Amino acid sequence: MSKILKDSSFIRILIFFIPLAISASLTSISHVIINGTLSRADHAEVIIANYAIAFSLFGILERPLLVFRQTSSALAKGKASFNKIAAFFIKVTLAITALCALVGLTRLGDLVFIYGFNAEADSMASLRVTFLVLSGVILVSGLRCLYQGMIINKLETKWLTIGVVVRLAGMFAVAAYLNLSHHANTSAAGAIIFLAGMGIECFISVWRGNSIVKENEKETETTLRQKEISNFYFPLVIYLSFQTILIPIIYAFLGKIQDVHLGIASFALAFSITNLILSFFMYTHQIVLQFYQKDKRTVIKCVIVFSIVPSVLLAFLSFTAAGPWFMRTVLGADMTLAAESLRVLKFFIIKTMVFPWVDYFGGILMLQKSTKSLLKPQIFNMVTVVLVMIPLVFWNPALNGSAGAIAASTGELIGLIAVYFVISRRQKISQVAEQNSI
DSSP, X not given: OHHHHHOHHHHHHHHHHHHHHHHHHHHTHHHHHHHHHHTTSTTHHHHHHHHHHHHHHHHHHHHHHHTHHHHHHHHOOSHHHHHHHHHHHHHHHHHHHHHHHHHHHSHHHHHIIIIIHOOOGGGHHHHHHHHHHHHHHHHHHHHHHHHHHHHHHTTOTHHHHHHHHHHHHHHHHHHHHHHHTTOOOSHXXXXXXXXXXXXXXXXXXXXXXXXXXXXXXXXXXXXXXXXXXXXXXXXXXXXXXXXXXXXHHHHHHHTTSSSHHHHHHHHHHHHHHHHHHHGGGTTHHHHHHHHTTTOHHHHHHHHHHHHHHHHHHHHHHXXXXXXXXXXXXXXXXXXXXXXXXXXXXXXXXXXXXXXXXXXXXXXXXXXXXXXXGGHHHHXXXXXXXXXXXXXXXXXXXXXXXXXXXXXXXXXXXXXXXXXXXXXXXXXXXXXXXXXXXX
């Protein structure tokens, strides 16, 4: 490990990666600020529930625009190629804007919230206003991702950290104002805080990203076509959408375990801790996109470290006295929930070891502009989760939340094996094609 840390190439990649990792980890604080503000209002449980419902739909509709970070990072090499992606971005944005308008301004929204999210009819007015404000967040979020891809491509990742830090400061200021002026008494207040913060981050990303585009005006022509962009973009959207439904599938099965409330609560707590740790390593694919072709060996060294570090952290919490202390003191869990959550957490160690490698191979497929090849491994992951959950839940319901962690980790492992075979097969086909051409 000490030899790796002394490697100048490794240090150079870390200088690129750490600002990305910090920005990803800091983003989660946004929701702490919002929920902390809304929790001070009268009837806080109703307001937070309404915000959570609107935010759930927001998360689904925002996903297609978040993918422009990877799309721009992988495909935009200069002004001409960036403009092609920007034109494609406008088309997608118009479609999502139209959908948001239908939900926020027509009867369709009531049907979606009532039948899709079990919302109460009395909450419709508040939900509509909240969702309309969050629709603005969707648009500025997509715009920042478009320009952040260009920033990442030119290795200026410090601007992502700067953007998130200023965003959080702005959100905190708006939240303080709403609290002091007693205007934080609706779910829309949470959306306004979010919009203010995202708007600030978007402004910084567009400002710096646009400067980079101007610095790369030498690229006046490009071979990049709209079909190539769509072939890269849409499979990636589907792939990431599959990822979002895995956890709801697990929660559905956990409704059949021995102690439903304890099982779901312990799984949720353990999963949130795992995600918090993994959020620092979620940009592994960007290292592949930017450095793999220049320095493959150092990139692999990075992925080895990224696989070991979160696993060691999780093992430290799971098997030492630090775990119970953290659960009770930091998270405020009672002894029963803390013990059960730590039992669940042990099974997530497999996921933390595997995830960086899955993201690494995903980065290779993005680099090869073959994002459709990501779909098959993800389908194997989902099928494995279901096939593992069925016997665990019905034959050993006493596992409680551990059943979910076992299924999630096994699915991740099978997904890794599948994506490895996909890449190996592509390499063999490529080698045969080269030999035939000779």
